[in-house]
Amino acid sequence: MEGRKLNCSMEGNINESRGALVVLEGLDRSGKSSQCTRLVSYLEGQGINAELLRFPDRTTSVGQMISAYLTNTSQLDDHTIHLLFSANRWEKRSLMETKLKSGTTLIVDRYSYSGVAFSSAKGLNFEWCKAPEIGLLAPDLVAYLDISPEKAAERGGYGDERYEKLEFQKKVAQSYKVLHDHSWKVVDACQPIEDVEKQLQEMVLDCVTECRKGRPLSPLWSI
């Protein structure tokens, strides 16, 4: 996927078996969170060590600032909150690398792509949005749960958080279109939940097999 060049901390990892870094992306209400939970249970049932991570991780002190912003309890400049979301991923980077190298597959609910899609939807420069994400771990698989903003909005409605508005989600959908590349696996999120689940299981199993063979870890968006 992104940047095949290895940085120093990742060298020595070539051909060593490891867990897979799998990211699920999509609009709010696309079904990501349920599918992430189901995937972890499925993998565990197959005897594969797997853990669920989600970004933002609201349990850290940075995450609590993000949560206050999302729930409209605090106001922050768009650039500032962008960097906080990124910092929230950076604070987990080394733990993620350790887990992957120890053979644990990570199923991640949102990652840097959300960072760029949501902030650029507010009008921030695309390349500026990508910059703080450079050097995080590149996912082995990005699965995009594809649903139109209108259909997503019909799914039980949005909550009260800052970005859960149809007009804004339309802009996020546009940003995801610009951001996505040929390596992403696009899954039709309007299918029955079990069909989405089955497709994800197949692609994740393939990915886990590849990583067990020793696919090297690489940095995201390396320059």
Ligand code: DGP
């Ligand atoms: P979630 O917990 O997945 O519902 O995410 C909370 C909200 O934050 C959701 O509307 C998507 C948005 N979001 C997630 N990651 C980022 C990010 O890195 N940057 C920005 N600006 N928004 C994000």
